Amino acid sequence: LQKALRRREQAKSPKKVNKTLVRKDNQIKALMGELNMLQFYLDAQHKLTSEQREELVTARQEITKLRRSTSASLSSSNTRKSSQFSGSLGSKLTATRHPPDMMFQLGRP
Secondary structure (H helix, E strand, C coil): CHHHHHHHHHHHCCCCCCHHHHHHHHHHHHHHHHHHHHHHHHHHHCCCCHHHHHHHHHHHHHHHHHHHHHHHHHHCCCCHHHHHHHHCHHHHHHHCCCCHHHHHHHHCC
16 A cells, blocks of 8 residues: 555656756757858858858758757656657747847847
């Protein structure tokens, strides 16, 4: 009976969120945002060579792979917080894109 009660309590109490994973995922999101910003700015300036464009594409693919692995391990930790977190990752990424006028401010000396 005590074992059953203990199991029930463990099932009720949410497990801790792996903070290093969350931090890593936030860093990856920031990196992706910077990459998007850089590409947007360079596209507006027409300063991207085809070689640089390919490098950006491969960089984006690498970041996406990292992103999948961290969000997968986050959601596998079975916490309410991390499942909400990994569910909202994509929407947060698209929401962090900056308006074009901000891009041009960044490029000015």
